[in-house]
Amino acid sequence: MKFPETSLIVDHIHEPDLEFAFGQLSPHPKDGLFLYGPHARSKKMREIRVGVVGTTEGIGHFRSWSRKIQQVVSVPPPGKGEKQDRLHLANFPGLEEAFGISFEPDEISTLSIPAADIEKATSIVNLHEAVDKVAKLFIDRVRKHLRNEEQAVDVWVLALPEIIYDRCRPESRRSGVTMAPGEFARRQKAKKVLPLLVAAGVIDQTDEDIFADVPDFHRRIKAEFLNIAPTQLVRETTLAPEAFKNKAGYPLRKTQDAATVAWNLATGLYYKTQPKPPWRLATIRPGVCYIGMVYKSLPHDPDGHACCAAQMFLNEGDGVVFRGANGPWKTGDYEYHLKPDAAKRLLSLVLETYQELYNEPPLELFIHGQTYFNDEEWNAFCAAAPKGTNVVGVRIRTTGGETKLFRDGDYPVLRGTALLLDQQTAYLWTTGYVPQLDTYIGPETPNPLHITIMRSKYATPEIRSVLEDIMGLTKINYNSCNFNDGLPVTVRFARMVGDILTMGSAKGQEKQPFKYYV
Template sequence: MTALMKPATSNWSRILRRRTTMTKPRKSQPARRLLTFAEPRLRFGFEQLLEDPKDGLMMFGPPKKLHGIHYGVIGTPDGIRQFEAWAAKIKQAVPADPKVGSSITYPGFEAVFRTAWDDAPRVKIEVDPDELNSKVKLTDPHQRVYDTVELFSKPIIRWVEEEDPKVALWFVVVPEEVWKLCRPRSIISKAEGVAPEVALSHSKAIALLEEPDLFDEANVAAEKHLFENHFHNQLKAKLLGCEAITQLVRQTTIAPHEYLNSKGERSRKMQDDATVAWNLTTGVYYKAGEKPWTLADIRDGVCYIGLVFKRTNNPLEAKEACCGAQMFLHTGEGIVFKGAVGQWASDKFGEYHLSEEKAEDIVRRCVEAYKNLHNRQPPREVFIHGRTRFNRDEIKGFRKGAPDGTSVTGIQVLRPNDLKLFREGRKAVLRGLALKVDQRNAFVWSAGYVPHLRTYPGREVPTPLKVKIVFGDTKLEQVIADILALTKVNFNTCIFNDGLPVTLRFADDIGEILTAIPDVTSKPLPFRHYL
């Protein structure tokens, strides 16, 4: 990737505030200069290159067009009615909100993506409101979430495996009660709650998992405690086996005017209607099978791997964690691999390390997937992004997993929040600034003032990413340029840039899905299944 670098101009303050305590003063060091990197460009239809995804989509459309999108919807009768009204609405222009400076008129789905949009779903599945109400009010949170998810997952799985016609994706219309009561730490009052047939505390359920009860009903109820009590994550995990792609939408998002408070205002704070349309439909287009844009200047033959770690829900193994890998190509295409489950968690909180064998296996699987997409040609470069520093066994394994002729570079990316840079005046620092500490370490401002937008799309003082080359010979400037480019391929929304590279942006979310149920499929699946 090409990167424009030059010394920071004189209007930038040289006040760097480190929240560290120095035991004794250091000797004077040569002043370091800030580097600026050009804003990465995106590729749209007709090979046009622009910085802003909204500009590119409005003027040129995506690089490749879908021939229509067929979708299904599942929800309560009210939810389906609200969804159909919203689906008809986004076929037309949605005006910008004059009270919101960042709001931009949404021209309509077909105008943006050059793809036919049916305002009626191909498949409709209704969830019985009474049955849903009985499940979502269960006092045991694990049974409550498990049983509620089953009302949505079972019909989708049955349709995918047994019925026609097929659809590209499913809209899951989530009632507000499900959203509020089917998440971790959700609580329902005794007055509203419904006691399950088998009442179990979490500790009792764990005891039954070790020593099963004579009655199967109690054992079945106990097994539900192995599932994460989070509706979104558990539903996504259960649908990986049948490879159903979903887009979850809250009823309050698509029909906000039906949910008003006593003052006649929307019951929850949310983005304006035009911004909601931009973000939701961009994700829908990607999940339906095509990318709304691709990176323009990134090099061919490059493979990026983001490592994911998440402790499992196994109460008997405190250090047990699942490792996953997200592979991304220069086109923005992504594939998720479920790695091995093992004792990867260390005594240090938030730190995980693989064995040499498992580290080798992850890189080998990613390289094999790359070759399948590129006429059996391996990548020239592999970059591994992680939050924890790689140890010797991991580095040795990563290198062994790559074929001869493929270079491997390991990058640690953190957001430590121990460095602030202030600009003279009222504007935030520029996005794309970098403070090079040495040849392997730098602070990178992936968020900041964007001249094209004439604003900083944030609230707090921008915090830089701390980038460290742990192993490998790639130049630091190239690593920074790549990371900035990877902040522009979050296809789950339509924004100018994200604060983190896509290799790590969804690491926590993917980890949650990979550990949400005991038996998640190990089959590599496209990244869109996890969004």
């Protein structure tokens, strides 16, 4: 494509198709699953083994929800002022009908935790200790089950009471909670130093492992279960919103409609229990591998080191996370760069796995990052790749309100609109009006991604080809059943993967399927 010297080119990237059973195509996951089923669907219905951990009430809510998804879950009638034909919503046809899997709600493995134990643990005055105690209630219960039971579980569902969500995240205020000292405070008191330290505004963290991690229940659980099984964390209020109402009689929190919840959770259950994801991209070229770079500063590290990782995604859609070395990768406020040895080793891990799967190296290897690549790390990436593999570095950055396009005056642009600046740079609107849904799902005027082809080992690919790939990668988030995401999967989960990898219990996990992280 030739670019005029003084003009910008506005183009449109076609909506990528997804592949389902029998090689059938559809751009919408819900349509494809409803009409054809998952792309790797078995001829026979597959029984999945589900384990549930929670309070007695939470387990009951999950069982009730599980019975509902055995049949059709209808979209609620439109509210006042809503369109009659809401194409972004769809009835859920039933778990077996849509996904070809099933489980018996009354035969799931259930591990009950007394609500009083959760209340007591979440009320500990020190947040680090509170999160640690609550997480151990779930983790220890599962580990005990694994020691005593022979039957394996494909996925563990954690049905969480609202107090865990409210009290077990970083900077949880826990207002209105009657706080109580925990073991940490008692040990400090026994040392006879607590009054002096508190008066000075200092907490003695010597020999206290609970301070090594960020106090976040979600991160802790995901990290602990990396060597156990995939998990699905779901709030009780999501499973049974009608059971939780405020004093005025309204739902305690606003949730998605029951059909959408069924679609999203069922997609996650399928993805986390089956060898292949429910759909795959029909448009990705063979021999192409995509990598999303992950960096996360280590909490409380005196040397300021960071963790690095790579998320690999293939044409099947599924992913693998590779953990690299910890080191001094942070070079600025938002800049991270690997040293040559670490860069080469991390990419070698990715290439070895690709070789094992396909018995040959990739033809093209795209590295997606949110910063530029410096000479040292780029040369190491190229050295790690075998001869004939074109390594391409692409920077993908979100934008604010500085760049806007409108359609017909003040309507949102079509999703897939691209403003091509030159041979290597473009703005791409991955959100916007979707004709098939007859709507734009978003709170404000959509903002584009800024895409730059930074470097390439051999020939620089066409900018349009790179944009097509990124559009496709916005459609393989298997933790939900949305038409698309605003970010490609290589970038969307980078922060979450980094958050989990920096937890102490994630150490030693050099290579793990992506499904364990979401």
